[in-house]
Amino acid sequence: MPDRDPVERPFALVVALVALAAWVGGDFFMHEVLSEIAILSIFAMSLSLLVGQVGMVSMGHAAFFATGAYATAALTIHLQWQVLPALLAATLIAALLAALTGLFAIRTRGIFFIMITLAIGQMVHAYLFKARAFGADDGMGGIPRMDLAWIGLDSNEPEVFSASVLIIAAIVWFLLRILVRSPYGAMLLAIHHNEHRLRALGGFVAHFKLLAFVIAGTIAGLAGSLTAQHTAFVSPDLGFWTVSGEVLIMVIVGGMGSLTGAIAGAAVLTLLRHTLSDSSFWQNLGLDSGLASYWQFMMGVFFIVMVVFATDGIHGRLRRLWQSIKG
Amino acid sequence: MSAVDPVDAQAMRPPALERAPRLRVESIHHAFGSLVVSDDVSLDIAPGECHGLIGPNGAGKSTLFDIIAGEIIPLGGGVHLDGKEITGEPPDRRARLGLARSFQHNDLFAELTVRENLIVGGIVAHGIGHVAWRALARERSVCEKAEMLAMRLGLEDVLDTEVHTLSYGTRRQLEIALALEMEPKVLLLDEPTAGMSPEETVHIQERIADSPPDLALLIVEHDMDVLFGLADRVTVLDYGRVLLQGDAEEVRASDIVRQRYLGTDPVPTTPVSIPS
């Protein structure tokens, strides 16, 4: 829609600069964290398209994340594929799964959409948990990273891998931003606001929703493939419903409807998790280091505070700040 | 009994009835549980013809609209558009075949601005909803058309105002503008002037009157001046049954309509339908 959002671009610029500074000044550990954040950002942006733009709240988005990760693992380990073709194939497989499941999911709305996506996620998790070929509940290890020797780089170096995934995250941001600002993006927003009227006008509501579901699933699959390469390991936990819940929280914390917000949400939650689960953090505060094992509880408190005081997330806060400065 | 010479009335109308009907509604039956809302309702509308639909509250007028538009699949009967059976088609298919409607209760993109509402309509009308790789701002024709349409409707001052903050009458104008924007072959208007000020009513009446000459129009209207000012033919519906159907002048002259709608003591169907 004709520039609805004055803060998205400056916000993205700030996030990009912070990421660049962190990459330049980062140590080994920082590059690991940056890679993790970049991958989760891609995952969160894909869900942000569904939740923020179309209003489809999925609770099973981890299904496509796990599919991308497992497909990468299986293709590289079982079939000895090169990583780059495996990444493309894994993304495609996630897209196919999204198309197949989306055919059913998009027929529902509201709580029923939440339930059916939850069921899709749990089915994928249950399958991976039992499937011998994919290591069942042990998962699979030893997944290689993409081969960057052709440009003279080694992706096993943390700073090389983090740079790669940061660049991929930036590309995903650009592509999704083009999509959101296109006529198709306006149709998605119209579905969000009044699906009934759009259908009465003659909009291809079902096609539009299915396409959005597939695009979101595809990008989640890409994120999954990258996480498999990052950790060299996949387990059924990647598809568990709590993963879907966490990425949804990232989208909400960042501010629904904002791609940059999804990145910020992924960063804040990842950093918070690392900080709160680190016993030296609590020691430095002069508190019992045992508090570190209660980090999930603390995250819950943080999330409640966010929902009560800033329902529109980081991006929404910034937007209101901008409006109050302007007028 | 006729107050108007039927020969004269015949001469005034375009020869619409001789053409093949744009919209044909054939013995529709529908009921909600035991409540019969459509009982053998039939009507034909030719290109360029305006068909009025009147009847008391709960007569089944809006339900008939829902059936024609595809929101409700009737228990019996058929709907044909340009000779093509569309009874089982979903609402969006029908809309793309050239059937547009406005709703009795405004059904807009309330949190979007007037401009954005019209742009959404324009994207659908231009069939560019699948374009995902080009910025909307580059679709000049859609954006300019939205502005032009707003201008024609006198909405240019509120172009960038969110719809839910507008007055009821203004929202009503937009409701009709969205339907007109589709450049339909058949247009269904459900009480277009309800809740509008007299000026707004005149304005919208003009907009409807200067719609394309081959548009087939079906209109529900409680304001008899507006209705008989537009309609060529009229159907009177009561408890889902067709009480009377015929040329506007015949229906206007009939006892039922004179007593119930035009007499000294008109049935107060809606508070705004007081004839001036």
Ligand SMILES: Nc1ncnc2c1ncn2[C@@H]1O[C@H](COP(=O)(O)OP(=O)(O)OP(=O)(O)O)[C@@H](O)[C@H]1O
């Ligand atoms: N979905 C539904 N389920 C059950 N009953 C319904 C439903 N929709 C409408 N009705 C009932 O059907 C009857 C016809 O309703 P309808 O809206 O078609 O009347 P109408 O002629 O448009 O009236 P009004 O002048 O008040 O708009 C009413 O008695 C209404 O209560």
Ligand SMILES: [Mg+2]
């Ligand atoms: Mg009605």
